Amino acid sequence: MIRKATSHDLKKIEEMAIRATKKMNAEGSDQWDKQYPTIQHFEKDLAEGSLFVYEQDETVVGSITVDQTFAPEYRSESLTWSDVQDHAGTFHRLLVDPETRKAGIAASLITYAEEHCQRQGLKAMHIDTYALNEKAQQLFSKYGYTKVGTLQFPGKEAQFIGFEKKLH
Numbered sequence: 438m439i440r441k442a443t444s445h446d447l448k449k450i451e452e453m454a455i456r457a458t459k460k461m462n463a464e465g466s467d468q469w470d471k472q473y474p475t476i477q478h479f480e481k482d483l484a485e486g487s488l489f490v491y492e493q494d495e496t497v498v499g500s501i502t503v504d505q506t507f508a509p510e511y512r513s514e515s516l517t518w519s520d521v522q523d524h525a526g527t528f529h530r531l532l533v534d535p536e537t538r539k540a541g542i543a544a545s546l547i548t549y550a551e552e553h554c555q556r557q558g559l560k561a562m563h564i565d566t567y568a569l570n571e572k573a574q575q576l577f578s579k580y581g582y583t584k585v586g587t588l589q590f591p592g593k594e595a596q597f598i599g600f601e602k603k604l605h
Contacts, residue, residue, distance in 0.1 A: 438491070438492045438493075439489055439490070439491050439492070439545065439546065439549045440489065440490060440492065441486065441488070441489055441490075442479075442482075442483055442488040442489060442490045442500060443483075444483065446488075446490050446497050446500075447476060447479055447480065447483065449496075449497045450479050450488075450490070450497065450500050450532065451475075451476045451479065453497070453498075453499075453500070453532055453533075453534045453535075454469070454474050454475075454479070454530075454532055456534065456535050456536075457469065457532055457533070457534070457535055458470065458471075460535045461570070464572070465569060466567055466569040466570045466571075467567075467569065467593075468566070468567035468569065468570050468593075472592075474530050474532075478530065479500075479502075479530070482502040482504075482529075482530070485504065487502050487503055487504040487506075488500060488501075488502050489501050489502075489503060489546070489549065489550075489553075491533075491542050491545060491546055493537065493542075497534075498533065498534045498536075498537045498542060499532060499533040499534065499537070499542040499543070499545075499546055500530065500532045500546075501528050501529075501530065501531050501532070501546040501547075501549070501550055502528060502529040502530050503526060503527075503528050503549075503550040503553050503554065504526070504527065504528075504529075505522070505525070505526055505527065505559075506527070506529075507522050507525075507527060507563065508588075508590070510588040510589065510590055510597075511563060511565075511588065511599070513586070513588045513589075515586045515587055515588065516585050516586040516587075516588060516599045517585045517586055518561075518563060518585055518599075518601055519561070519585075519601060519603070520560050520561035520563075520601070520603070522563060524559055524560040524561060525554075525559055525560065525561040525562060525563045525601075526550070526551075526553070526554030526557065526559045526561075526562055526563075527562060527563050527564055528546075528547070528550040528562070528564060531543060531546060531547070531573075533546075543576060544576075544580065547576075547580055548580075550562070551602070551604055554604060555604045555605075559604060560603065560604055561601055561602060561603050561604055562582070562600075562601065562602045562604065563599065563600075563601055564577065564582065564599070564600050564601075565588060565597045565598060565599050565600065566597060566598060566600070567593070567595060567597055567598075568587070568595045568596045568597060568598055569595050574598060577600045580602070581602050582600035582601065582602045583600065583601055583602070584598055584599070584600055585599045585600065585601045586598075586599050587599065
């Protein structure tokens with residue numbers, strides 16, 4: 438079941454993020470670290486009503502933030518979005534508990550994000566992931582996202598890859 442997060446979920450989300458960060462780092466990606474994501478990111482998402490959780494057997498095992506908040510870097514000329522951002526949604530901090538990976542939770546959260554944006558009348562999804570995060574790139578490609586270029590975020594050596602998906 439996917440539902441809006443509550444303040445009671447924050448501790449579990451933070452614990453999952455710490456474990457997921459360690460797993461990502463061990464797999465060679467430094468996209469997440471001690472500075473990102475933090476509990477403050479999730480608290481802000483909760484306050485803005487954009488944080489959702491995946492619950493399995495009454496336990497939170499995943500989360501996602503769905504909104505229309507785009508980093509300024511998304512305006513880079515190296516990204517060839519086919520749809521303007523006013524008509525697009527995005528998701529951030531897609532998180533699945535490392536203990537429950539490979540169970541379709543990430544796919545369910547992505548589908549939920551897309552449907553949520555469609556209900557708001559949005560026409561596309563604009564997302565990004567770190568060039569070193571090959572698992573996310575494969576996941577996004579598998580679910581119909583196409584690469585639209587690269588962008589650079591401060592503090593990261595590797596580039597990020599922008600992805601877009603048209604919503605029907």
